[in-house]
Amino acid sequence: MTYDVDRVAAQFSILTRLVQDNPLHYLDNAATSQVPDCVIEAMVTHETTRRANVKRGVHLLSEEADEAYEEARAEVARYLGADCPDEVVFTSGATAGINLLALSLGQDMKPGDEVLISQLEHHSNIIPWQMLRQRTGITLRYLPVTRDGRIDLNDLERCITGNTRVVALTHGSNVTGAITNAGAIAALAHDRGARFMLDGAQTAPHGPLEVKALGADFYVFSSHKVYGPSGIGVIWGKQELLERMPPAFGGGEMIEHVDMETFTSMSPPHRFEAGTPPITQAVGLAAALKWLGAQDLEGIYRHLTYLTDQLIEGLEHMDRGRERIRILGPVRGEERLPLVSFSVDGIHPHDICQIMNDHHGVALRGGHHCAQPLHDLYGLDGTTRASLAVYTRKGDIDAFFEGMEHCLEMFT
Amino acid sequence: MKKDLYGDQILEWAERSEHMGAIENPDYEATATNPLCGDKVTIQVLMDGDTIRQLCCKVRGCLLCKASCVHLAHMAGGLDRTDLKDLRDGFEQFLKADDDTMDLPSHEMFSPVRSHKSRYRCVLLPYNAALKALPEPEK
Numbered sequence: 001m002t003y004d005v006d007r008v009a010a011q012f013s014i015l016t017r018l019v020q021d022n023p024l025h026y027l028d029n030a031a032t033s034q035v036p037d038c039v040i041e042a043m044v045t046h047e048t049t050r051r052a053n054v055k056r057g058v059h060l061l062s063e064e065a066d067e068a069y070e071e072a073r074a075e076v077a078r079y080l081g082a083d084c085p086d087e088v089v090f091t092s093g094a095t096a097g098i099n100l101l102a103l104s105l106g107q108d109m110k111p112g113d114e115v116l117i118s119q120l121e122h123h124s125n126i127i128p129w130q131m132l133r134q135r136t137g138i139t140l141r142y143l144p145v146t147r148d149g150r151i152d153l154n155d156l157e158r159c160i161t162g163n164t165r166v167v168a169l170t171h172g173s174n175v176t177g178a179i180t181n182a183g184a185i186a187a188l189a190h191d192r193g194a195r196f197m198l199d200g201a202q203t204a205p206h207g208p209l210e211v212k213a214l215g216a217d218f219y220v221f222s223s224h225k226v227y228g229p230s231g232i233g234v235i236w237g238k239q240e241l242l243e244r245m246p247p248a249f250g251g252g253e254m255i256e257h258v259d260m261e262t263f264t265s266m267s268p269p270h271r272f273e274a275g276t277p278p279i280t281q282a283v284g285l286a287a288a289l290k291w292l293g294a295q296d297l298e299g300i301y302r303h304l305t306y307l308t309d310q311l312i313e314g315l316e317h318m319d320r321g322r323e324r325i326r327i328l329g330p331v332r333g334e335e336r337l338p339l340v341s342f343s344v345d346g347i348h349p350h351d352i353c354q355i356m357n358d359h360h361g362v363a364l365r366g367g368h369h370c371a372q373p374l375h376d377l378y379g380l381d382g383t384t385r386a387s388l389a390v391y392t393r394k395g396d397i398d399a400f401f402e403g404m405e406h407c408l409e410m411f412t
Numbered sequence: 413m414k415k416d417l418y419g420d421q422i423l424e425w426a427e428r429s430e431h432m433g434a435i436e437n438p439d440y441e442a443t444a445t446n447p448l449c450g451d452k453v454t455i456q457v458l459m460d461g462d463t464i465r466q467l468c469c470k471v472r473g474c475l476l477c478k479a480s481c482v483h484l485a486h487m488a489g490g491l492d493r494t495d496l497k498d499l500r501d502g503f504e505q506f507l508k509a510d511d512d513t514m515d516l517p518s519h520e521m522f523s524p525v526r527s528h529k530s531r532y533r534c535v536l537l538p539y540n541a542a543l544k545a546l547p548e549p550e551k
Contacts, residue, residue, distance in 0.1 A: 411475075
């Protein structure tokens, strides 16, 4: 059966708006995906019928808000294939999640301990560990990147040592689209006694996961990339590990008892959720995951794989004989996320993005995509990125190529 | 409808090569970057007392940034730091002003940038680098 992309796109009202008289062609989904109407409705219903703080109230609205918040946690647990909802910690986003893990896991680290990341990482999975190094004197090590934009695992045996405490890697690159072979890394990390964290910001939007099968100890992602609202993200962690970890932040909602000298904290996940959590956003995230899980996921995969191939093939064709366009990431036909980053000799990514927006209604992203070390490695100042989602249609790709022809003509 | 951002004048200025490059023994030099996109402008300055004799730039940036850089280099001769600061602030006010409520004839070609807030940094980056290069007068 053919994937009915028009039926899916019709559920996103925002896609009907115009950009300077052109239809909107939204290809910036790796930064933020759009939200289906049912998710907005779920949040409006919550705000207009159940709005209250959670965890401590005894009145009706508070009880209902609490129930909605914990049901959202259960929905996330189901999406991730977690053992139980208590393994799901709500944060303000994937960035906050990684920072929280670096703070908590880092509390007993000392000089000589090592954290291993890669050169493929988003700044969100570099800077928290650099800050941990500043605080504790640990050693931060990097796995290199292959020419086709994957984490180079050839040196894995040497890079994960007996001193490695955490291996923290992207599950899928927001620049090259390469998907990390998590299983091989998990086995070695665990063999050496290290914790293994996956940054799932780019992979979580592509359907329900089985985090345990991935071999991860921790998995983080953001709501705003999985068709949910901004302002909320998730850490999934193995319960026995979360139980042993200290809180990263203190405040209301995370304590059992406080006196003027000390405190005792609650059990996970509440231990890690100091302060009033993003309640309405949790309701929205749950609605988004439920909605996504009910879609034709195999059809989406085939559809987006086809469109991604079209993007790569089209750029290659456009460049034939000119050799101005450089496409990052795995070559056409190999597994990758539905996003394509590329550079064009002599044309700045922001100039491409501007022309695409102003004249063709195509929303792209240009720059270093919060991955400066990776761009430095490639000797590029920045790239232009087209990233797809469940509602991306052939017409969006056609508009992209029409705009690219215009850019090449205009700036040559 | 927004004005076309890439008018002929902008494209022409962005392609000009005078004042691009290095000064052999500059009196002052500084680099400013745009953290949003990683663009980088390096400004070198040769002085006559307190005023600029020559300003040269190296740009790793978009067309708007390049055009603004060359344009600034053309205008910089004879300015001191206070003049340069006034010029920069006036340019920023011009960008932020509602259409046609403020004239700045010397910068008229940048008027289409007014409706693209995300690009203000691109055209102001050379000014920020130049101000960073010139020492503030002693109080």
